[in-house]
Amino acid sequence: MPYSANHKAKSRERILKSAIELFSRQGFEKVSIGQIMKLAKLTHGAFYAHFASKEALYHASVRETLESSRAARLVKGPLSVQHLTELVANCWNLQELERKHKPGPETVLFNEIGNQNAEVRTLFEASYLRMKKMLETRLIALGRLKKLPFEPDREVIAEKSRAILASLVGAVAIAKSLPGEQERQHILDAAQRNILQMLGVNDGGPEGRPGRAHWAAQ
Numbered sequence: 148m149p150y151s152a153n154h155k156a157k158s159r160e161r162i163l164k165s166a167i168e169l170f171s172r173q174g175f176e177k178v179s180i181g182q183i184m185k186l187a188k189l190t191h192g193a194f195y196a197h198f199a200s201k202e203a204l205y206h207a208s209v210r211e212t213l214e215s216s217r218a219a220r221l222v223k224g225p226l227s228v229q230h231l232t233e234l235v236a237n238c239w240n241l242q243e244l245e246r247k248h249k250p251g252p253e254t255v256l257f258n259e260i261g262n263q264n265a266e267v268r269t270l271f272e273a274s275y276l277r278m279k280k281m282l283e284t285r286l287i288a289l290g291r292l293k294k295l296p297f298e299p300d301r302e303v304i305a306e307k308s309r310a311i312l313a314s315l316v317g318a319v320a321i322a323k324s325l326p327g328e329q330e331r332q333h334i335l336d337a338a339q340r341n342i343l344q345m346l347g348v349n350d351g352g353p354e355g356r357p358g359r360a361h362w363a364a365q
Contacts, residue, residue, distance in 0.1 A: 159197040161187040166208045174258030175205050175267050202266045209270050228294055228348050256312075257319050275312065282308040286346075296347040307345055314341050 165186035169178045180201055184191050198204040256278065259271045283304050290299030297303060318338030322331040 155196070158187075158189060158193065161189060162194065162197055162204070163207060163211055166204050167212060170205060170208050170258070175201075175262060175264065180204075202264070206266065206270065209274070228289065228346065256316050257323065260316070260320060278312060279305075279308050282311055310345050311342050314338050314345070 162183060165183045166178075169183055169186060178201075180194050181191055183204070184194055194204075198207065256271070256274055259267050262268060262271065283301075286295065286304045286307060287299045287301070289295045290297065290304070315338060318334050322334045325331050325334070
């Protein structure tokens, strides 16, 4: 007896949910279709009834997270420098699925550095440009409200957004590769201090040092 449309939709949802979890933790290259189907508790052969390839599933997993991304929700929050630093810093939390937070498409920036797969590289670029535009929008709005010590010139804002992303992605990439929690935290704290210095502000922590709450799981 053929499966119902509802059964097929639920199976696809299970595959997609498993893929999002594994891709967000390990990246495209380190995850196999077999691992995804095992986590979804479905047979390996059932995969191609729902997706044409691993690349197609990866693309769907990134698209699926767009609306539920924590970073996307933070964009809609209040216009303040503190909120902006949380917006930037919370990208680290998107990697820590054990800490209750759902992943967002920004994980592509951390997991897929150097990946040569053409489709993954396209998604990497799209994720980068999305984050850059998100930061530029917030910086321009804060500049117009006189909450930043520089004019909301689009070229200046674009350069600051590039520098912020370079600092953030580099810090997270290094931190993820280190086994020691203390040094990981030091790197993340240093990156956030650097980001605040780029903006010409601090968040009111002791001696201008940002509080760890921005980097830690909420």
